[in-house]
Amino acid sequence: ETGVTQTPRHLVMGMTNKKSLKCEQHLGHNAMYWYKQSAKKPLELMFVYSLEERVENNSVPSRFSPECPNSSHLFLHLHTLQPEDSALYLCASSLSWDGEQFFGPGTRLTVL
Amino acid sequence: GENVEQHPSTLSVQEGDSAVIKCTYSDSASNYFPWYKQELGKGPQLIIDIRSNVGEKKDQRIAVTLNKTAKHFSLHITETQPEDSAVYFCAASPGGYQKVTFGTGTKLQVIP
Numbered sequence: 493e494t495g496v497t498q499t500p501r502h503l504v505m506g507m508t509n510k511k512s513l514k515c516e517q518h519l520g521h522n523a524m525y526w527y528k529q530s531a532k533k534p535l536e537l538m539f540v541y542s543l544e545e546r547v548e549n550n551s552v553p554s555r556f557s558p559e560c561p562n563s564s565h566l567f568l569h570l571h572t573l574q575p576e577d578s579a580l581y582l583c584a585s586s587l588s589w590d591g592e593q594f595f596g597p598g599t600r601l602t603v604l
Numbered sequence: 605g606e607n608v609e610q611h612p613s614t615l616s617v618q619e620g621d622s623a624v625i626k627c628t629y630s631d632s633a634s635n636y637f638p639w640y641k642q643e644l645g646k647g648p649q650l651i652i653d654i655r656s657n658v659g660e661k662k663d664q665r666i667a668v669t670l671n672k673t674a675k676h677f678s679l680h681i682t683e684t685q686p687e688d689s690a691v692y693f694c695a696a697s698p699g700g701y702q703k704v705t706f707g708t709g710t711k712l713q714v715i716p
Contacts, residue, residue, distance in 0.1 A: 496647070534608070534706040535648075535693065582647050592638070593704075595647030 495519040496596035498583050504602045505573065513568040513599045515583030522587060524566040526558060529580040529598070541566060573603045606631040608696050610707030618715050623681045625710045627694035630675065634696040637670060637677050642691045684714045
């Protein structure tokens with residue numbers, strides 16, 4: 493058990509739907525991350541939050557909207573997605589900016 | 605920006621044999637090199653890491669070597685076991701959580 497949980501584990505949505513991914517860490521970490529994992533591509537860092545403040549946004553389309561209400565919770569709000577957004581979305585956390593990142597199991601997203 | 609290349613993309617070995625995965629990086633400022641293991645249905649998990657002031661690090665059957673001059677680092681797994689079967693990712697970072705660049709992954713299959 494990594495201490496980082498993600499819900500739901502699987503999600504199928506249409507291009508006009510609005511859904512949210514949830515991540516929760518029970519490790520007392522200060523930084524949280526969203527990654528996108530597609531087949532045969534490196535993990536892509538999407539967003540980084542440190543102490544609830546967004547510190548990185550790697551040119552992610554506005555149809556992805558992150559929210560970090562506190563240091564233990566991280567959300568990724570999705571709307572009007574495209575089929576190419578289908579991927580495994582991973583959440584991670586770390587104690588400090590250069591510390592080991594602990595990953596959750598991911599949410600497998602399919603956009604129809 | 606940093607570019608990390610990882611080879612091979614797939615690797616099959618007999619149980620008990622050794623496995624070697626190689627990565628190269630482009631940014632000479634990178635000084636932290638973690639390796640992650642991702643099992644089916646799980647998020648990546650850190651298995652070993654090395655910093656640029658060290659040339660080699662070993663943890664039981666796993667070792668990592670770093671050649672800063674040539675900008676390459678390798679993961680060595682000895683006496684492989686079926687439970688070593690997974691996808692392995694290398695990564696490089698000059699420091700700072702937003703700057704970790706991952707390789708494309710190596711799918712290791714250990715044949716009993």
